[in-house]
Amino acid sequence: MSEITVELTVNRRARTATVPARTTLADLLRDSFGLTGTHLGCEQGVCGACTVLLDELPVRACLTLAASCQGSEVVTIEGLDGPDAERIRAAFSREGALQCGFCTPGMVLSCYELARRRQVLTRDEACMAMSGNICRCTGYNGIIRAVRSAIAEGIESES
Amino acid sequence: MKPAEFAYHRPDSVEEALGLLGELEEAKVLGGGQSLLPILNMRLAAPAHLIDITGIRALRRFEEDDSGVRYGAVTTHMMIEDGLVPDPARGLLPHAAAGIGYRAVRNRGTIAGSLAHSDSSAEWPTVLSALDAAVHVRSNRGDRRIPVRELLLGFFTTALAEDELITAVEVPRLREGTRWGMVKMARKPGEFAESLAITLVRPGETEIWLGAARDVPVRLAETETVLAGSIGPIALEQLAEAIGADTGSSGYERQRHAVAVRRALETARGETVRGAEVHV
Amino acid sequence: MRSAHRRHGIGARVPRREDARHLSGNGSFLADLRLPGLREVAFLRSEVPHGRLSAVRPPADAEPGSVWTATELAPLAQPLTATSTLDGFREAPLPNLAMDKVRYVGEPIALAIAPSRAEAEDLVAGIAVDIEPLTAVVDFSDALEAKALVHEDWPDNVFATTGGAVGDVDAAARAAAVSITREYTMHRQAVVPLEPRGVAAHYDRSADQLTVWSSTQTPHMIRDMIALQLGIEGRRVRVIAPDMGGGFGAKCSVYPEEITLAAIAMRCEYPIRWIEDRWEGMVASTQARDHHYRITAHAAADGELLGVDAEILVNSGAYSVHPWTATMDATMSSAMIPGPYRLADYRFRTRSLASNKTPSGPYRGVARPGACFAIERTIDDLAHELGIEPKDMRLRNMVAPAQMPYRSVAGKVYDSGDYAEAVRRVAELIGHEQWRERQLAIPRAARHRIGIGYGSFTEQTAHGCIEWASRGLAITIGTESARLAMDSTGTFTLAVGIKSHGQSSETTLAQVVSEVFDVDVERVTVVHGDTDRTPRGDGTFASRSMVMAGGATFGAARRLADKVLEIGSVLLGEPAGELELRDGAVHGRTNSIGFARLAKEFLFTPDHVPGVAPGLEVTHYYRPEVQTGAFTYATHAVVVDVDLDTGDVRLLDYGIVEDCGTVVNPQVVDGQIIGGIAQGIGTALLEELEYDPEGQPKSTSFLDYLLPGACEVPEIKIGHLETPSPNTVFGMKGAGEGGAIAPPAAIGNAITDALRETGASISETPMTPRRVWASMQAAAEPRTVGVAG
């Protein structure tokens, strides 16, 4: 079996793992590091449940090989913290942005990138920006309200 | 599903990559993986070796001069969308990039990967055909420059040999006085196009390219002639007929292409049109 | 809306207690389970729609016990046979692994076990199968013409035919000013919970206990069926449903994978697990809809609906799933065609057809979206013929509050509500008149049009045994359970037989406890989804959880409250009748005692509480006295913009006014409504599981099966009416499915309204741009479309 050893930082902790070369970042996080908050809804790049931050940018963990992450920094839902993250979590709960919770980690991480940009979004823009994350439960109304309000609160916190 | 087994290589230099490509059997280049990984996950392909080129710093560079911009192969859609690299086409490249898939896909997907994948409903094949861009290709056997229009041979088929690597994509500057229009019609944001029309309008000449109609992007020669011969706007039916002649499409597909082309024309000409902005 | 009389009680907008773990990535879904020594399973599935299976050969180098075929499995587990009491029903046993024939793409043939999923798939790739392809039965006409037989020992491809007539439809036809006939098709859909299914199983030799983890809505039912199919005693089987990423009906039937893994685990030294991948989710989870309707309707000149004739076909796929059977959709549909209307003359026939497609099962709304689409589109076309505003046609015919309870022509007993008020209120909510003005103001030369559409329905929820029996089910579902215990620290553990998977039952059921005891919901743990830890219950489906488990919880809480008052009476020295439960304590006239102290006194030192029987725990079973259900109803209203050049449809405004009786938690109810509407929008505009004429499913990945995303669901305006049901505890009615029922009807009506001048008529879902455009083209060519009246 063809194995690789990958060294990377996950949630600010240095990690090393030796895994089959075919291992995706999602499976590395879930199986080697026990970070099962990164969910797999399709493994086709469409649903966004597996979204994590790779070197600060949201990516599909199901479409990224673990091996390609050599030397990179990964943040998963378990490691997402700070004022922006807490505002997002509070807004999600307040606005009814989750039901079963399966899409939630990916939603939160996608929202996090938007919140950090400190840019007001119209409803249409927010929908567009979140269009890469599928939720089968909520019908998105609560998610979009939460995203916009987390962004607004982030901007307010700095003024 | 999980990919079948393969051996993974992560060269640091183009030379090393070319060495691997030259010597390994059943090897595939891995760019951003945003087309290849879904295929591997579904086991629709099972290469023996993957050569990941995203660790090669030289392939991230760009060069700009009077004639245009040359992007390293692993320039991502995001870098173009966010203006981290220059745009020689007055807004067309960032506009096109922003419409590709979703942000998370754009953060990894690369311009060269998209061309090498050769899906005519994707953005770059049509946009870069219209702009007459070219790819720089290297192998142990030597280098060559292939115009994008000649690179794309069919669905998932290109003029690249198995040992060849696209190292850069060269996009010429959009000629002075040219206005562009681009309309992507898709069922949902992030979906591949059902129709992708690019129009380049300059005094005395209108060039039209269409993606998602044939297995490669096509220039609509007949349609251009019909347009050149008409004074004022032409009826949608007439446009549809000309596009049918150019592409062999019929029925709803033809109708959709006609609407995309008409809207792209209106955009390029700066006429107001429902639901689309004007780009000059 | 009723104001909460308890802070955390019924009607309070209590924040969801499920949120924290999901927002931090600490949910525990089936794929997240960590079991020592766990091995992963992958299935080999048929890629042939219909064929004779002559050989299955494991790879030569496969370790013994790593590959299982039907031959090895057969002695260990029986195939599931869904039975029905309907006349002439034909059984179609569902093989655990295909034996000598395959009948749909996705049917399991063999499985492989390996340390990782990837290696299990490697093994599967090495299994050779010989399948001789047979002609596939794909669409309605294939099935009706018996182009081939899906089940060779049947004379045709019909699972069952049902029919009935009430009143005299022919007389209604003679009396009618207008009669129209229309045909409608609601194409096949996948259900698509975002988390795919999954099963894990482990046999503990020392305890002689088989534990099966399954992402299922019905853990107790799965346990029963595993025991029966494996031929072992139920006491040896435990089923656990961990956190679930949605179900919507796809996780509500008993599946071959559950039986198969359970059987094999009993022969393994290690736990085994299978996680469905997305392709499997699209082809091997039950699918839904695939209905065809031919409706003839008769109306008087003043708009009164006189009679309806319905011919209903349902393509139910290859097998009948347990316990719902292949006739579930057809029988539900024929009962829902009369809708919220007074109708005296009704005739129907349904045929449930077998085909070489994936077996059909429940999906949110079960058949009602199709029935609603058919009748509501017809109402609009009738109104158009008569020159009546469609919403007024509805008002004219709806069952009035004074007529409640109303026995519908299909024999359903509508319990309560003001159906017409929902129409009036939703018209206001979206600003009907303003939209009509804007619609008229669009210049004829413009290349787009606006349309308004309504969809009304009434929906039976939380029905009892007789309702399931009337539809032929062998298992009649009608009770629900709750066990409530107060522990020595004065906090509560509630165990229920349902399985919450997005419904927020951990919050809402705690609210029911809080309603009785006036404690913070944080003081109540709700246990669900584990047959060992919960009393027997039927599960979460058919919009029944809140009403049924809520009823059981309320009963348990009331009985436990009596006990607590009794204890309080002794400890406080005041008569129980004068005590009150408030703020986590028992209050008398002068003194009070907190639950923590009370529980400690009673449990540690029962001698301090003489005369009170031991035990601080109550198990209560709830069965509604009236079994005909509580009818939730609603009217949806939508405004669309249709592009005449492309057939693209945009939703400009969407409103719903609904009545689900007493609302337990407004945020949860609104969440269920909007989530349902989003799925209904998917049915209406996007989702279609296409099969080619040879029976190959085509849209089996998320790249080509389009789900609604954030951009496809507008901001939904919601209005509530709150008529308590006389038939349930607190007057609750089910709220889980209604959102999904009317969107295809309302959107179809709105598009047709927008396109009236073109003569186009919308009769198929999803209403893709291609179909909308084609309907305009067809209308432009005379005599090619429209079944005339």
Ligand SMILES: Cc1cc2nc3c(=O)[nH]c(=O)nc-3n(C[C@H](O)[C@H](O)[C@H](O)COP(=O)(O)OP(=O)(O)OC[C@H]3O[C@@H](n4cnc5c(N)ncnc54)[C@H](O)[C@@H]3O)c2cc1C
């Ligand atoms: C959900 C989703 C939605 C998408 N939507 C769109 C869309 O709307 N529009 C669109 O255009 N695209 C879309 N894409 C595809 C995306 O743009 C891909 O990034 C792109 O097509 C391929 O680029 P890549 O770098 O990811 O290539 P890879 O996936 O790494 O490779 C693709 C192919 O190119 C070859 N290759 C890669 N780089 C080179 C090179 N330098 N030289 C030679 N061969 C090479 C590979 O061997 C492979 O055969 C979508 C993808 C996903 C997952």
Ligand code: FES
């Ligand atoms: S699992 Fe990665 S996008 Fe769906």
Ligand code: FES
């Ligand atoms: S909350 Fe269930 S998928 Fe989003």
